[in-house]
Amino acid sequence: MNLFRIRGIQLQLHFTFFLLIAFIAQDGWAEARWAGLLWSVATVLAFFTCVVLHELGHSLTAMRFGIGVRRILLMPIGGMAEFDDIPRQPLREFLMTIAGPAVNFAIVGALWFVPLGADNDVVLRYSLAGLVEQVFVANLVMGCFNLLPAFPMDGGRILRALLATRLPYLRATLWAASVGKVLAGLGVVIALIAPRIGLTDEPLYMLAVLFSFIFIAGEIEYRAVKRREVEDAHWRDVVARLYVPNRATAEPPPVLFP
Ligand SMILES: [Zn+2]
Structure with a gap:
């Protein structure tokens, strides 16, 4: 709405x-x-x-x-x-x-x-x-x-930006997304077993959903960056750069910012 x-x-x-x-x-x-x-x-x-x-x-x-x-x-x-x-x-x-x-x-x-x-x-x-x-x-x-370094959460993006000052962009994204997935996976487990380890009375279902979402979003964004890198490399190979404007006809997926 x-x-x-x-x-x-x-x-x-x-x-x-x-x-x-x-x-x-x-x-x-x-x-x-x-x-x-x-x-x-x-x-x-x-x-x-x-x-x-x-x-x-x-x-x-x-x-x-x-x-x-x-x-x-x-x-x-x-x-x-x-x-x-x-x-x-x-x-x-x-x-x-x-x-x-x-x-x-x-x-x-x-x-x-x-x-x-x-x-x-x-x-x-x-x-x-x-x-x-x-x-x-x-x-x-x-x-x-x-600020948790769980890409694509803000902390994860900051981690990627820091890594990207030293590594190629795609590798920096891979590392940030991997760290993010480990943390998000841990987050889901902790949210679900919270009552067993004495954190809360009931499992934190909303938090588990949130971390699952972070896990998936991290993977989606990594794939989007990878796809673009491959496309860019392909187009660099194409001598006739006249075709480049055609690429812009399909709207690329948005970058999500939590
Ligand atoms: Zn934010």
């Missing part, structure tokens, strides 16, 4: 997003009727506003480098900006990537100075101060979690 445009970038909601809102609202209602419902929904909306700001950090930096942003999509597992391409210059990829978590840490820094009043958990739960506290923690977690 299309929401509105920000600086020309279309913001979209995945239909499963409404399932999340319904689930959260119902949970809040069960806990404390209207106060619980309103507070829970407000918390989720505040959280996703921060997700959008994170994606705008990536997107506006990308636009400065002349890269087209197709859309920002919000899903229950988080947000995703879709770009036409990604800069091959490591410094540009680094800047474009770090801009996302930097937004989260800026919010954390700003909220640090907001006085929360009494540090009483019961009072905080359904109050504005409680909301501020949730947003503070959420941004801290979001900023740190995205």
Whole structure:
């Protein structure tokens, strides 16, 4: 579903997003009727506003480098900006990537100075101060979690950019994607056995889905980079470069940015 445009970038909601809102609202209602419902929904909306700001950090930096942003999509597992391409210059990829978590840490820094009043958990739960506290923690977690070196998460892209200063681009991507897949695989296992190792009461299914998604997205992007390298090599061999413009007729798949 299309929401509105920000600086020309279309913001979209995945239909499963409404399932999340319904689930959260119902949970809040069960806990404390209207106060619980309103507070829970407000918390989720505040959280996703921060997700959008994170994606705008990536997107506006990308636009400065002349890269087209197709859309920002919000899903229950988080947000995703879709770009036409990604800069091959490591410094540009680094800047474009770090801009996302930097937004989260800026919010954390700003909220640090907001006085929360009494540090009483019961009072905080359904109050504005409680909301501020949730947003503070959420941004801290979001900023740190995205910096995990699990390509194509932000940390993984930073790893690729660092490797690309020493290695050919495709090899750098292979290494970053491999590290990412190991971490994502571990993430799925840990999320599923969380109750057995005493982390939580129930398996963290959403986290397992998120890590599976990271695993698949890493492989897809590695393959896309590989395909392009092969194509580029092929076209370099073709003496008649007049044919090159024809390549642009099919729209390449977008580069996904969590
Ligand atoms: Zn990000």
